[in-house]
Amino acid sequence: MNNLFPIFLKLENLHTLIVGGGYVGLEKITAVLDNAPLARVTLVAPEIRDEIRDIAAANSRINLIARKFEDSDLAEKDLVIVATNDKEENRRIWETARARHMLANVADTPDICDFYLSSVVRKGNLKVAISTNGMSPTFAKRLKEVLGEALPDNLDQAMEQLKAVREMLKGDFASKVDELNRITAVLTGKKKDAP
Ligand SMILES: C[C@@]1(CC(=O)O)C2=NC(=C\c3[nH]c(c(CCC(=O)O)c3CC(=O)O)Cc3[nH]c(c(CC(=O)O)c3CCC(=O)O)/C=C3\N/C(=C\2)[C@@H](CCC(=O)O)[C@]3(C)CC(=O)O)/[C@H]1CCC(=O)O
Numbered sequence: 366m367n368n369l370f371p372i373f374l375k376l377e378n379l380h381t382l383i384v385g386g387g388y389v390g391l392e393k394i395t396a397v398l399d400n401a402p403l404a405r406v407t408l409v410a411p412e413i414r415d416e417i418r419d420i421a422a423a424n425s426r427i428n429l430i431a432r433k434f435e436d437s438d439l440a441e442k443d444l445v446i447v448a449t450n451d452k453e454e455n456r457r458i459w460e461t462a463r464a465r466h467m468l469a470n471v472a473d474t475p476d477i478c479d480f481y482l483s484s485v486v487r488k489g490n491l492k493v494a495i496s497t498n499g500m501s502p503t504f505a506k507r508l509k510e511v512l513g514e515a516l517p518d519n520l521d522q523a524m525e526q527l528k529a530v531r532e533m534l535k536g537d538f539a540s541k542v543d544e545l546n547r548i549t550a551v552l553t554g555k556k557k558d559a560p
């Protein structure tokens with residue numbers, strides 16, 4: 366049973382801290398910016414990979430701090446992604462973040478994650494986030510590839526048209542919902558769309 370509650374975050378409205386500037390730190394900052402290019406991110410680590418430095422040089426919303434993590438780095442941050450190669454320090458950072466009621470992800474340590482990153486299929490405005498409940502990130506990655514191939518590229522056009530219809534529809538909320546369900550019933554092959 367997967368008990369995770371999925372949400373889509375507006376990271377441009379939040380401030381994310383990444384601790385660690387190695388391979389995993391690079392993977393995480395890349396995942397963040399691929400999805401949320403306007404995200405505000407501070408990354409702290411004594412050693413920071415050149416690829417991360419290049420990303421920061423091209424993006425004024427990314428702030429790099431070249432030293433070890435200090436508890437004060439958590440100040441005014443909303444989320445923290447911990448990715449150092451020091452397991453004990455990772456756990457301590459998570460505990461400190463918890464005490465401050467912040468949400469923390471500790472890369473590759475599911476037991477002490479408040480949230481997981483997901484595998485993401487993107488088609489224009491459509492985004493499908495996949496979770497295997499931590500069972501197999503590799504499965505999530507492969508399913509992303511399968512869904513990416515299977516979903517048609519013109520979905521954005523269909524969504525644009527539905528948005529236009531949605532804005533055009535008159536009447537009360539219930540009748541708009543009925544009409545939108547009627548128009549889109551063809552997508553599921555159902556005659557009548559059950560709520
Ligand atoms: C989806 C994705 C998002 C992202 O990270 O951006 C993601 N991992 C990805 C890839 C990936 N990670 C790993 C491999 C190597 C092969 C393998 O182990 O399968 C590959 C595959 C590859 O790189 O090819 C290693 C690994 N990962 C975790 C552990 C620890 C453990 O399971 O105990 C270990 C073992 C470490 C070790 O052995 O020491 C744990 C987590 N990884 C998660 C997310 C969360 C659960 C997501 C879910 O529910 O599925 C969770 C729980 C926490 C988190 O990190 O947030 C991204 C796919 C990107 C894409 O779509 O392309």
Ligand SMILES: NC(=O)c1ccc[n+]([C@@H]2O[C@H](COP(=O)([O-])OP(=O)(O)OC[C@H]3O[C@@H](n4cnc5c(N)ncnc54)[C@H](O)[C@@H]3O)[C@@H](O)[C@H]2O)c1
Binds near residue numbers: 409434450
């Ligand atoms: N690279 C992988 O694919 C992979 C796969 C599975 C698990 N892991 C695990 O993930 C962790 C990180 O891996 P990596 O490959 O990014 O390691 P890495 O050695 O490339 O980078 C570690 C980073 O942590 C930073 N760091 C160390 N102590 C710190 C502190 N006190 N404060 C701030 N930053 C600190 C270092 O400066 C460096 O930037 C390791 O525990 C590793 O075992 C990595």
